Amino acid sequence: MGFHVCSQTLYSAPTHHQFINSISRGFHRIKVSSPRAMQQQEEVHTVRVPHVLTVAGSDSGAGAGIQADLKACSARGVYCSTVITAVTAQNTVGVQGVDIVTEDFVREQLKSVLSDMRLDVVKTGMLPSPGIIKVLCQSLKEFQVRALVVDPVMVSTSGDVLAGPLILATLREELFPLADIVTPNVREASALLGGIPVETVADMRSAAKSIHDIGPRNVLVKGGDLPASSDAIDVLFDGKDFYEFRSARIKTVNTHGTGCTLASSIAAELAKGSSVLSAIKIAKRYVESVLGYSKDIRIGEGQQGPFDHSMKLKNNTPNLCARRPFDPSDLLLYAVTDSRMNKKWGRSMSDAVKAAIEGGATIIQLREKDSDTGDFLKAAKTCVEICRPHGIPLLINDRIDVALACDADGVHIGQSDMPAQTARAILGPEKIIGVSCKTPEQAEKAWIGGADYIGCGGVYPTNTKENNVTVGLEGLRRVCLESKLPVVAIGGIGSSNVKHVMELGVPNLRGVAVVSALFDRESVSGETRNLMTLIKDSTKVLK
Ligand SMILES: Cc1ncc(COP(=O)(O)OP(=O)(O)O)c(N)n1
Numbered sequence: 001m002g003f004h005v006c007s008q009t010l011y012s013a014p015t016h017h018q019f020i021n022s023i024s025r026g027f028h029r030i031k032v033s034s035p036r037a038m039q040q041q042e043e044v045h046t047v048r049v050p051h052v053l054t055v056a057g058s059d060s061g062a063g064a065g066i067q068a069d070l071k072a073c074s075a076r077g078v079y080c081s082t083v084i085t086a087v088t089a090q091n092t093v094g095v096q097g098v099d100i101v102t103e104d105f106v107r108e109q110l111k112s113v114l115s116d117m118r119l120d121v122v123k124t125g126m127l128p129s130p131g132i133i134k135v136l137c138q139s140l141k142e143f144q145v146r147a148l149v150v151d152p153v154m155v156s157t158s159g160d161v162l163a164g165p166l167i168l169a170t171l172r173e174e175l176f177p178l179a180d181i182v183t184p185n186v187r188e189a190s191a192l193l194g195g196i197p198v199e200t201v202a203d204m205r206s207a208a209k210s211i212h213d214i215g216p217r218n219v220l221v222k223g224g225d226l227p228a229s230s231d232a233i234d235v236l237f238d239g240k241d242f243y244e245f246r247s248a249r250i251k252t253v254n255t256h257g258t259g260c261t262l263a264s265s266i267a268a269e270l271a272k273g274s275s276v277l278s279a280i281k282i283a284k285r286y287v288e289s290v291l292g293y294s295k296d297i298r299i300g301e302g303q304q305g306p307f308d309h310s311m312k313l314k315n316n317t318p319n320l321c322a323r324r325p326f327d328p329s330d331l332l333l334y335a336v337t338d339s340r341m342n343k344k345w346g347r348s349m350s351d352a353v354k355a356a357i358e359g360g361a362t363i364i365q366l367r368e369k370d371s372d373t374g375d376f377l378k379a380a381k382t383c384v385e386i387c388r389p390h391g392i393p394l395l396i397n398d399r400i401d402v403a404l405a406c407d408a409d410g411v412h413i414g415q416s417d418m419p420a421q422t423a424r425a426i427l428g429p430e431k432i433i434g435v436s437c438k439t440p441e442q443a444e445k446a447w448i449g450g451a452d453y454i455g456c457g458g459v460y461p462t463n464t465k466e467n468n469v470t471v472g473l474e475g476l477r478r479v480c481l482e483s484k485l486p487v488v489a490i491g492g493i494g495s496s497n498v499k500h501v502m503e504l505g506v507p508n509l510r511g512v513a514v515v516s517a518l519f520d521r522e523s524v525s526g527e528t529r530n531l532m533t534l535i536k537d538s539t540k541v542l543k
């Protein structure tokens, strides 16, 4: 069962209009409307989805086993189907019970998946009986797959033995010869080789070679459990060369499921078309980043906790749960900071943000056109900490990278930035995205792309943004009337004209965004307060 590099383009993201909810033989069906197709019948276009099948045991604590495989594949952007070989009663303390699924029922599950879905890679975990291994080998011979990744699970991270000598023998004799890669840790490598000591990198190399002699095309011996080494070292032998993968050890107790996750991530990369070498590199980087991200989380009372594949549970962001979804009424008084004005008035970015919040701003955007990325990120992180306890959304102008790095609530992007659809794909479904639009057509595109609101201007001429085209109150009205998204007006707005804007009384107009009338002034909080009073007066007039 050689591994072949896949030459297809696997990623072609369907828009939510194109996406039709039917998955058949591993293909998402997408209906594409073209003028011809509309006249005759709809064309059907299919997109291949990389697909891994995991054959493993269930872990009720969801740190390892099937659950880890599903989480890892999904985090790595690969579809994962499952054949369950055993159900374990397990938590962070240990394995309290195991119920082995019958051979017949494992066979039935394999047949269901393999006969229907065109999958790329099979990854195995806990194979709790020689009979189940034999059933799997028969299925693998009957239904061709591109690669087989064998994680020879024998001992759980808590030290519970999950495979006896008969299982070891069957693995070696029947499954290993079919494998493209096997991924034992040092204890498993030792057990596979009759108990020889595997305690040094030199031992790992010779173990990799000896296991390779059993039949798999590649052997990755994982050295995470090696004593007395500051780095984690894994050794790959591909039958010709040795490769060493080194990474710094992450100080954490949350390592339950690392083996399953690494093997699944390797399988996921192989399914996408990577070579074995680059699949291992990417998978190791993924495991390192999820371990690092979740090094301080606490789940369960035992010695070894699970980690967080979604990289969202980080416990140093306690207000994460308190974050609320975007509400269009947030746009009422939108304060946009300006680095040059802050400099002129000798204020830091965080002082400007504090003052705007004090004055009653309902949303804040950091518009930083001058400073270095590192300095901007540092200041933006401080501003996130200032805004979040007040429940005031903080957006970053232009810089999606900075918004992600400081965990801001979202971004505001212009027509010369990347399209809203791309920004949405990068930022995910939760972050707020605003897009500058001067026309109804641009507003329509922003809506289709997944934006949350539109900034429309310049309503009046402005000195803050060079060469800005003024659309006037009429341009604003046109956009508001046609927009499917809430709109905030921008450009030259201050105490002298805010009532004219707010009293336009058009649908979707939810507030004003202001730079110089707040920040090119001595008292930011005072100006913000005054403007809020005027806005509230105008909304009363409309009611
Ligand atoms: C709320 C709001 N609306 C419009 C803009 C302008 O964004 P953009 O067109 O990207 O121009 P720059 O601000 O980047 O100069 C905005 N920032 N905020």
Ligand SMILES: Cc1nc(C(=O)O)sc1CCOP(=O)(O)O
Binding pocket: 436, 437, 455, 456, 457, 458, 459, 461, 462, 463, 464, 465, 468, 469, 490, 491, 492, 493, 513, 514, 515, 516, 517
């Ligand atoms: C940043 C920006 N965008 C505009 C647009 O028309 O999209 S006008 C503008 C500047 C707004 O600053 P002030 O409130 O000082 O006029």
Ligand SMILES: [Mg+2]
Binding pocket: 397, 398, 412, 413, 414, 417
């Ligand atoms: Mg911009």
